[in-house]
Amino acid sequence: MILIKLGGSIITNKEKPLSARRKTIEKLAKSLKKIDEPIIIVHGGGSYGHYWSVKYDMHTKEKKYDLRGIAIVKNSMIELNKIILDLFLKNKLSPYCLPPTDFMMGNKPIQKKIKEITKIAKSGLVPVTYGDALWFGQKKTYILSGDKIMTHLAKTLKPRLVIFALNEDGLYSDLRSKKLIYELKGEQPSISENKMDVTGGMARKVEEATKISKMGMNVFFVNGNKSERIVKAVKNRKFEGTLFRGKKNV
């Protein structure tokens, strides 16, 4: 089983509020269709969820956020999700939408529900989930990022390969020269800041990817604009991006 995150920066134009990159999503769908293994898709919020989260000052911390803000963030994520579902369907994938409320209770993942997701994927359907504003309890809500969902799912489902599709070739040892790190072995990659991202941007992705690789799984950062690289990585032909090699620290 392959767990794939479609980053908000690749499926939307992060510079422009509420703009989905439909052609990129279609190309991604066409590549995903070529994968013969069960896949699970997680997507980010990009210029949908993040745009509104910033406007309503909502974060990953549990708090009593504005009710209207919650409703608007959630609605914008459904809108982005619907675009992805439609384009998946158009490209012969059979998506099965699972907003994260399916497998979360407060801020805790529900193991039984997460285990069911693999079964859904193995039936031939493609489970699709996403970062979202979620009910926490005691009148509080929070933003659950797609990256955090990746860790929750990876931990329980132990996918053969975990992929983050980004708007970059991978991690760079130097941002200016864009020198690609093919395999991250403890060094500190050069990362830019993004104020539009309430869930932590690239630094957060590196953090979650490191956690997952420490659980023993290979994690691969790849350029989603070159979606054939995803197929190549899945088929073990070539890893053109940054690999976090899985190591069990037993």
Next chain:
Amino acid sequence: MILIKLGGSIITNKEKPLSARRKTIEKLAKSLKKIDEPIIIVHGGGSYGHYWSVKYDMHTKEKKYDLRGIAIVKNSMIELNKIILDLFLKNKLSPYCLPPTDFMMGNKPIQKKIKEITKIAKSGLVPVTYGDALWFGQKKTYILSGDKIMTHLAKTLKPRLVIFALNEDGLYSDLRSKKLIYELKGEQPSISENKMDVTGGMARKVEEATKISKMGMNVFFVNGNKSERIVKAVKNRKFEGTLFRGKKNV
């Protein structure tokens, strides 16, 4: 707490595939806004979900249905749901979308998740769920009707009043004369058949409403085109529709 079902026949034009009745939904939203108690909304599939369920021969029975059919039925429900969420938002309600996968595991309701829905409603958000195609397990799926969801939610949450908004004034003792039954006391209402409805139409609604009233709750069938009648019923001013009076059979 008030539990309200917006029937597929009222929020869509059942005669015409994939046609939402936006003006009716807006009027309903405006009336719902006038209710001072926590409310939970369930909606049906109408000419969205039912249209595709019929096309792909999908029913409430758990079976290995066509994967593409599942994806298409689900997608159409997200589309209809999104229209409702948007119009709720536009009319100053703060919807909180909970597709039924949130509180279902196979075909069993998850009590802990259902209990959380009241808390969400009490925070001021309006939980919105709907009839949907759902994963059952062992590669099987099934259609969970909005009416069935009403029974699941009522059983656990014991709302003060349960309302079904229909495209009729209520139940009739005679379909031709449209003589309204103001209170159903065991008699057999006159019900028409609808082949477009894979989840059982009016007969199913009567069945679920009877179950709920036997659990001790008042159930009220009302014409959703006259949405002020919902407000009047909630405020105990007038019940212009059909009432199933709640009786505990202890």
